[in-house]
Amino acid sequence: MNKESKHDTWFRLDNSGKIFPEVSSHRETNVFRVAISLTEKIDKDLLQLSVNTILSRYPMFKVKLKKGLFWSYFDYNSKPFIVEELKHYVCGEINPKKNNGYLFRVMYRNADIIIEMFHSLADGAGVIMLLKALTYEYLLLTGKDVKPDNLISTKNQRPSIEEYEDANSKFYNRKNKKHVPEKRAYRIKGSPLSEDLTGLISGTMSTKEMIDLSRNNDMTITEYFAALMMHIIYVTQIQYRGHISSNQKPVKIFVPVNLRKHFPSNTLRNFSNFVKTDLVMNQDDISFEYLKSLVKEQFKKGMTKSELIRKMSENVAFEKNVFLRFTPYFLKKYALKIGYNMLGVKLNTMSLTNIGKVDFPESMEPYVKDVTAAVYSGRYNTLNCSIISYKDRLKITFTRSIVETTIEREFFRHFTNLAIDVEVESNYVEEY
Amino acid sequence: MKYCDKCKIKIDTKKTYCPLCQQTLSGEISDDLIEKYPEYISINRKVYPVTKRIIMFVTIVSMIILLVINFATYNGRLWSLIPIGSIFYFWILVSVGIFSKANIAFRLATLTSLLIALLVLIDEASLSEGWSYNYLMPILLTVCNLAISVIILIKRIDYRDYILYLLTIVIFSIIPIVLVFFKVITIIWPSLVAFGLAISILLFIIFFFPKSIKDEIKKRFHA
Numbered sequence: 001m002n003k004e005s006k007h008d009t010w011f012r013l014d015n016s017g018k019i020f021p022e023v024s025s026h027r028e029t030n031v032f033r034v035a036i037s038l039t040e041k042i043d044k045d046l047l048q049l050s051v052n053t054i055l056s057r058y059p060m061f062k063v064k065l066k067k068g069l070f071w072s073y074f075d076y077n078s079k080p081f082i083v084e085e086l087k088h089y090v091c092g093e094i095n096p097k098k099n100n101g102y103l104f105r106v107m108y109r110n111a112d113i114i115i116e117m118f119h120s121l122a123d124g125a126g127v128i129m130l131l132k133a134l135t136y137e138y139l140l141l142t143g144k145d146v147k148p149d150n151l152i153s154t155k156n157q158r159p160s161i162e163e164y165e166d167a168n169s170k171f172y173n174r175k176n177k178k179h180v181p182e183k184r185a186y187r188i189k190g191s192p193l194s195e196d197l198t199g200l201i202s203g204t205m206s207t208k209e210m211i212d213l214s215r216n217n218d219m220t221i222t223e224y225f226a227a228l229m230m231h232i233i234y235v236t237q238i239q240y241r242g243h244i245s246s247n248q249k250p251v252k253i254f255v256p257v258n259l260r261k262h263f264p265s266n267t268l269r270n271f272s273n274f275v276k277t278d279l280v281m282n283q284d285d286i287s288f289e290y291l292k293s294l295v296k297e298q299f300k301k302g303m304t305k306s307e308l309i310r311k312m313s314e315n316v317a318f319e320k321n322v323f324l325r326f327t328p329y330f331l332k333k334y335a336l337k338i339g340y341n342m343l344g345v346k347l348n349t350m351s352l353t354n355i356g357k358v359d360f361p362e363s364m365e366p367y368v369k370d371v372t373a374a375v376y377s378g379r380y381n382t383l384n385c386s387i388i389s390y391k392d393r394l395k396i397t398f399t400r401s402i403v404e405t406t407i408e409r410e411f412f413r414h415f416t417n418l419a420i421d422v423e424v425e426s427n428y429v430e431e432y
Numbered sequence: 433m434k435y436c437d438k439c440k441i442k443i444d445t446k447k448t449y450c451p452l453c454q455q456t457l458s459g460e461i462s463d464d465l466i467e468k469y470p471e472y473i474s475i476n477r478k479v480y481p482v483t484k485r486i487i488m489f490v491t492i493v494s495m496i497i498l499l500v501i502n503f504a505t506y507n508g509r510l511w512s513l514i515p516i517g518s519i520f521y522f523w524i525l526v527s528v529g530i531f532s533k534a535n536i537a538f539r540l541a542t543l544t545s546l547l548i549a550l551l552v553l554i555d556e557a558s559l560s561e562g563w564s565y566n567y568l569m570p571i572l573l574t575v576c577n578l579a580i581s582v583i584i585l586i587k588r589i590d591y592r593d594y595i596l597y598l599l600t601i602v603i604f605s606i607i608p609i610v611l612v613f614f615k616v617i618t619i620i621w622p623s624l625v626a627f628g629l630a631i632s633i634l635l636f637i638i639f640f641f642p643k644s645i646k647d648e649i650k651k652r653f654h655a
Contacts, residue, residue, distance in 0.1 A: 010651050068652040075651065088472045110466050196474060201451050203441070325655045409439060409452040416440035424443040426451035427469035 009059050011074040014166040015316050016270040017120035021065060021072060022336045024093070024118075027195065028345065028378040031091040032124065034131050034355075034388070035114040037370040042108040043142065048083050050137035051106050055081055057155045058130065060164040060268065061121065064101030067329055077101045086114055090198040090399055090427060091376035094118045106134070111369070113138065119270070124355045124373065125258050126268035129153070131371075132360065139367055149361035167265040169316050176306060177313035185252040185349045186281075188237065188382045190402025198377060200427045201408050202397035204370075207357075207389045209420050219296055222354045225387065225396075226253045226277050227295040229352060231288045232410045234281045242282035253277045254348035255299075258356070262308060273311050275302030276348070345380045353386040360390075370395070377401045434459040444468075491519055513557045521550045537580050537594035541601050544576040566619040570608045570626035576601050577629055595641065596648055598633065605630035
């Protein structure tokens with residue numbers, strides 16, 4: 001690319017990306033993290049070099065956020081990107097002023113490479129592609145004999161338009177966009193942690209054992225975890241307290257669905273939707289068995305093509321609304337905030353993200369030990385959970401903005417009681 | 433590897449307690465263990481330095497005193513707006529003009545527009561003689577136009593970021609000539625100079641940077 005064309009590079013924000021800059025703050029950061037553990041200590045300079053390579057391969061990440069008259073947009077960022085050492089804070093706010101305008105961070109610690117990304121730029125599946133490409137370039141620079149095997153986009157490929165298309169507006173259907181109003185969800189209670197602290201606890205289990213366990217229950221792993229989460233929230237927070245007014249609100253677990261698996265698209269931008277479990281739990285005798293069948297049924301209903309398209313179209317229709325489109329940006333901010341309150345974070349009790357299985361080319365596998373994913377937790381979703389698996393390691397990471405760890409404890413004890421080994425990692429601080 | 437016999441979990445850490453149930457862990461610390469996550473160091477939230485707080489306090493209190501005196505001795509003129517506007521402008525001058533890292537064209541355009549607004553305010557709040565729009569508005573716009581153009585010509589490399597602010601000031605420069613038609617402005621020559629310069633700059637941009645302008649407008653105005 002010559003200088004002239006680089007300055008012409010700019011991108012529209014995708015449909016879900018448009019909302020995040022307006023609703024994010026230092027409490028609700030909308031940042032998520034993926035991390036990879038390699039076998040050797042990370043060399044900072046080589047990591048910096050490989051990030052530079054990746055940024056010229058993926059121009060959609062070499063951007064800064066700028067405001068236009070009607071919408072904000074991503075403009076080419078000519079400043080250098082700098083990798084940093086990992087700090088304690090998990091998924092903290094990405095302040096473009098302190099980050100040369102970039103909306104993501106690359107950090108390192110010991111043998112780990114960590115990417116934290118603002119949700120406007122990409123979703124989990126997109127960042128996994130970025131992480132794989134970065135790891136590949138890094139291993140190549142350290143002199144390892146690795147091959148991409150068509151699983152990884154290397155610097156030898158040209159960036160394609162398909163990588164940064166807004167797939168939501170491609171598949172949306174004008175006729176199927178009915179808005180279904182929702183009730184506010186139950187909020188997990190606890191004493192708040194100090195603002196600059198996010199607790200993180202992750203547990204690693206065997207993928208095979210987990211698949212067997214959920215198969216025995218005739219469910220997928222995500223369904224099983226969602227049902228278990230409902231059960232544990234019920235047991236630890238609501239059971240025998242059904243008369244309290246806040247417990248009349250439904251418990252809703254928000255589970256993102258990667259739409260790339262349902263619609264043909266290879267975009268790195270946001271292209272995900274969700275299914276939710278939904279139940280008012282003010283009875284004293286809700287059994288785990290009942291929750292399992294309920295979650296299965298609700299997931300089946302939510303995952304039909306027409307329902308997925310409806311939810312997608314609902315959002316796109318909001319964006320395409322003529323009145324909203326031609327409202328100047330400084331007024332539109334408020335419209336987006338109201339829209340987010342209608343469709344957004346207050347409608348979920350917690351989010352449970354399953355990024356799924358991460359595959360590396362065979363030549364890279366000996367150098368990769370582990371992968372981790374985590375999402376931010378804020379004022380409304382005080383506990384969030386993300387799942388990622390690599391070979392026989394299935395890693396569940398809880399991030400919380402409350403002191404209590406009761407739900408995590410009961411969650412992992414459920415598995416240890418079934419004689420499944422759990423290995424825990426935590427960023428814990430022993431005195432709060 | 434350490435072990436919690438209550439939760440029955442394994443954990444590799446130097447810490448004493450189980451993160452799940454706060455019970456003491458059993459087992460030995462593994463050799464050459466480096467904690468997976470770094471130590472917690474509190475990020476203190478920014479507290480303004482004392483001097484800044486004192487200056488802010490004095491500023492606000494003096495504004496209140498000015499307003500109170502003005503209304504207590506009201507004689508048909510809001511003279512207190514002159515010092516209050518000047519104090520505001522001083523703070524904007526300090527923050528936008530000196531400490532801001534925004535690009536210079538933006539800073540010049542903002543400061544010029546606000547300075548014009550302040551001068552009009554002073555003119556109106558004092559004797560309403562019209563010197564602010566007759567002379568100072570067109571002259572300041574001319575100077576600002578020239579300044580941004582010269583900066584763009586010298587720093588050709590990133591003119592794209594600057595051109596939009598230049599365009600804004602160029603469009604503002606048409607305002608004096610409109611005011612001439614409404615008979616607000618009675619001395620015509622400064623407005624004519626500003627207008628002539630603005631049109632020349634506009635033509636220069638159209639003839640010499642046609643594509644960049646189109647791109648910039650497309651970017652900023654996409655709906």
